[in-house]
Amino acid sequence: MEKRAEYDVITDEVAIPYEIAYGPTWTRFFEGLKNEKIYGSKCAKCNRVLVPARSYCPRCFVEIKNFIEVAQEGTVISWVLTEYEYFGMPTKPPFIGALIKLDGTDVNFLHLIGGFDLSDPEHVRKTVKNGMKVKALWNDEKKGTIMDIKYFTPVK
Amino acid sequence: MQKDYNTLENIIRLPHKYAAGPTFTSFYEGLRAGKILGSTCPNCKKVLVPARSFCPQCHANLDEFVEVAHQGEVVSWAYSDKEFFGSPVEPPFITALIRLDGTDCDFLHLLGGKGLSNLEDVQAKVKKGTRVKAVWNEDKIGRMLDIKYFEPVS
Amino acid sequence: MGRPVAIVGSGQTRHGRRFDVSYPELVKEAVDAVFENTGISPQDIDGVVSGTMPSMMEGVALTHFYFADVLRSVGKPILKTETCGSTGVSLAITGYYWIASGLADLVLVVGSEKMNEGDSQATMTTVVEPFYQRYFIAGAPGVFSMQCQEWSNRFGIAEEKVREAATRVTIDHHNDAFDNPYAHIKKKLTPDEVNNARIITYPIRLWDVCPNSDGACAMLFASEKMAKKLGLKSAWVKGVGYSGEEYWFGDSEKAIWQCAIDAARQAYDMAGIKNPRKELDVAEVYNPFTYQEMLYYECFGFCDFGEACDLVLQGVFSREGELPCDPSGGTLCTNPIGATGLNRVAEAALQVTGQAGAHQIPGAKLGLAHAMGGVDQFNGVMILGSE
Numbered sequence: 222m223e224k225r226a227e228y229d230v231i232t233d234e235v236a237i238p239y240e241i242a243y244g245p246t247w248t249r250f251f252e253g254l255k256n257e258k259i260y261g262s263k264c265a266k267c268n269r270v271l272v273p274a275r276s277y278c279p280r281c282f283v284e285i286k287n288f289i290e291v292a293q294e295g296t297v298i299s300w301v302l303t304e305y306e307y308f309g310m311p312t313k314p315p316f317i318g319a320l321i322k323l324d325g326t327d328v329n330f331l332h333l334i335g336g337f338d339l340s341d342p343e344h345v346r347k348t349v350k351n352g353m354k355v356k357a358l359w360n361d362e363k364k365g366t367i368m369d370i371k372y373f374t375p376v377k
Numbered sequence: 378m379q380k381d382y383n384t385l386e387n388i389i390r391l392p393h394k395y396a397a398g399p400t401f402t403s404f405y406e407g408l409r410a411g412k413i414l415g416s417t418c419p420n421c422k423k424v425l426v427p428a429r430s431f432c433p434q435c436h437a438n439l440d441e442f443v444e445v446a447h448q449g450e451v452v453s454w455a456y457s458d459k460e461f462f463g464s465p466v467e468p469p470f471i472t473a474l475i476r477l478d479g480t481d482c483d484f485l486h487l488l489g490g491k492g493l494s495n496l497e498d499v500q501a502k503v504k505k506g507t508r509v510k511a512v513w514n515e516d517k518i519g520r521m522l523d524i525k526y527f528e529p530v531s
Numbered sequence: 532m533g534r535p536v537a538i539v540g541s542g543q544t545r546h547g548r549r550f551d552v553s554y555p556e557l558v559k560e561a562v563d564a565v566f567e568n569t570g571i572s573p574q575d576i577d578g579v580v581s582g583t584m585p586s587m588m589e590g591v592a593l594t595h596f597y598f599a600d601v602l603r604s605v606g607k608p609i610l611k612t613e614t615c616g617s618t619g620v621s622l623a624i625t626g627y628y629w630i631a632s633g634l635a636d637l638v639l640v641v642g643s644e645k646m647n648e649g650d651s652q653a654t655m656t657t658v659v660e661p662f663y664q665r666y667f668i669a670g671a672p673g674v675f676s677m678q679c680q681e682w683s684n685r686f687g688i689a690e691e692k693v694r695e696a697a698t699r700v701t702i703d704h705h706n707d708a709f710d711n712p713y714a715h716i717k718k719k720l721t722p723d724e725v726n727n728a729r730i731i732t733y734p735i736r737l738w739d740v741c742p743n744s745d746g747a748c749a750m751l752f753a754s755e756k757m758a759k760k761l762g763l764k765s766a767w768v769k770g771v772g773y774s775g776e777e778y779w780f781g782d783s784e785k786a787i788w789q790c791a792i793d794a795a796r797q798a799y800d801m802a803g804i805k806n807p808r809k810e811l812d813v814a815e816v817y818n819p820f821t822y823q824e825m826l827y828y829e830c831f832g833f834c835d836f837g838e839a840c841d842l843v844l845q846g847v848f849s850r851e852g853e854l855p856c857d858p859s860g861g862t863l864c865t866n867p868i869g870a871t872g873l874n875r876v877a878e879a880a881l882q883v884t885g886q887a888g889a890h891q892i893p894g895a896k897l898g899l900a901h902a903m904g905g906v907d908q909f910n911g912v913m914i915l916g917s918e
Binding site: 230 | 550551587590650652653656661662663664665666667668669670672673676677678680681684730731732733777778779780781782783
């Protein structure tokens with residue numbers, strides 16, 4: 222068999238459907254979002270407040286049965302501006318993903334920073350700083366998803 | 378079944394480009410030319426189809442092709458009429474393992490034609506050993522379904 | 532601790548964009564190479580361990596089944612290990628467990644990936660759950676950008692210094708790759724080129740990032756009895772460590788990265804290493820991103836936290852330095868995800884057995900191999916020695 226410069230390629234798309242159960246904890250958390258509340262949970266053993274709310278502490282392995290409203294303001298721990306696009310991306314770029322320490326909680330919450338023009342990276346870098354305070358801004362229309370929070374926006 | 382809690386509906390779509398490699402590229406070219414290509418292992422002398430780059434038993438490298446017969450015998454079959462998301466072939470369809478004449482392994486493909494339209498028909502007309510022959514599409518593109526199906530030979 | 536375990540051979544494919552072969556044929560290249568390099572007969576292996584990225588990377592699930600023919604596993608027991616980026620080290624650890632347990636004397640371990648057949652970012656997104664984090668994790672670069680920021684802010688490292696050190700790391704590695712026949716991207720870079728390259732996700736630029744590579748790596752693990760019988764140059768497993776964190780990005784901090792620290796500590800304790808920078812001769816650190824490589828130096832105790840950039844600029848971790856890191860070029864130059872961690876183990880094995888050819892670190896006797904998996908979730912470390 223002689224070597225060739227190119228061989229055949231099959232182009233295909235795999236599409237697989239899923240129906241994923243939320244379970245009791247997620248269901249309650251997202252109902253909270255619909256009511257403009259962010260729910261966390263406090264572990265009785267380590268006393269940490271975790272957000273989103275959970276049914277057990279992943280460090281202590283104890284069950285948690287509380288839902289606590291947490292603050293909607295916090296401090297930016299780190300952030301990243303994404304401008305590139307790839308197949309099937311859930312959020313259209315440009316967007317800023319960020320880890321935010323909501324006041325009174327003990328873990329970092331992952332969401333977006335927004336509310337200003339994202340088209341110029343230099344401007345973004347001047348506007349977003351680690352350690353700055355941000356506050357949740359809600360969508361008027363709520364669907365019971367994490368995007369009911371539109372984004373977190375710098376507090377003036 | 379009662380759903381007490383919400384569910385999230387989601388479809389994951391992932392695109393792929395599968396490299397066919399040298400052997401399958403040649404095999405597909407064979408199909409486009411109306412041929413079914415196999416390989417003969419110089420070690421164990423088995424004739425394998427589709428063509429392979431090595432013998433899965435002896436691991437000897439194989440780089441020549443032989444044309445195999447378009448006719449053979451049914452070894453087993455299954456009639457499938459259930460729809461499932463993303464099925465490559467529209468149901469109902471009949472998959473079958475076919476021992477093409479002169480080969481030493483079973484070839485997986487479809488049965489069709491000659492009034493094989495429901496399970497009862499297939500049960501009546503197709504048995505282990507029934508002789509079948511490839512029916513080709515007029516327009517061939519170099520893929521497995523250039524052979525439309527294998528039809529029972531009367 | 533289990534029985535002593537040796538690595539008696541390895542084989543790597545030429546890494547790159549491999550549309551010249553189908554995926555099983557690519558894996559076969561590595562498998563054929565390890566049997567050829569060692570003269571061992573496939574009939575003699577007791578079992579096979581195989582692993583890749585999430586199977587949907589290449590569109591065929593259960594890749595260890597798909598590869599049964601090329602892995603010579605027909606008639607043998609087979610295990611699959613899949614831990615995302617750390618798959619390769621997990622594969623090595625699985626092979627190690629099998630032999631150390633006394634239930635096998637010779638095990639074939641194979642990692643592989645054909646990145647170019649799928650969409651890597653789209654596939655990696657499926658690692659993230661769809662309720663909360665999938666909206667915000669835009670592939671690997673975003674995650675590592677955030678980690679880099681967390682790290683440089685935590686230790687007060689000036690942005691310019693981080694950039695300068697990262698530039699030095701990528702120039703060195705892409706140059707080192709010329710001496711590695713299997714590496715994918717080999718290039719002589721200039722600081723200007725690196726500092727002004729296209730931004731992927733700030734501060735990460737094009738040359739701070741690994742390529743999408745196709746490739747496979749195969750290794751043979753053996754018991755002491757078997758290794759002595761074979762009489763091949765052997766690398767001995769002196770220490771093993773593996774540790775993970777909570778699933779959600781944000782649940783633990785990633786600057787003082789506990790699971791990286793723990794994985795290294797477990798491996799050092801087992802190997803009796805007290806001062807890694809002095810005692811190790813070479814370290815093959817998983818380095819898909821320049822920034823992260825420096826963070827690993829700190830977590831593995833090669834230097835104090837916040838110190839890595841300074842030491843990089845002094846050349847401490849270059850090929851001629853006190854502790855050469857990634858003389859093969861590392862993951863930064865070659866990244867077939869399912870094989871990458873195993874390539875680190877293979878390279879460390881080649882180093883401590885004096886078989887690394889043009890990129891051999893003279894006199895290397897003790898080496899470290901490492902890989903990370905998930906969204907900064909798991910780290911695995913293996914220490915290899917010449918005796």
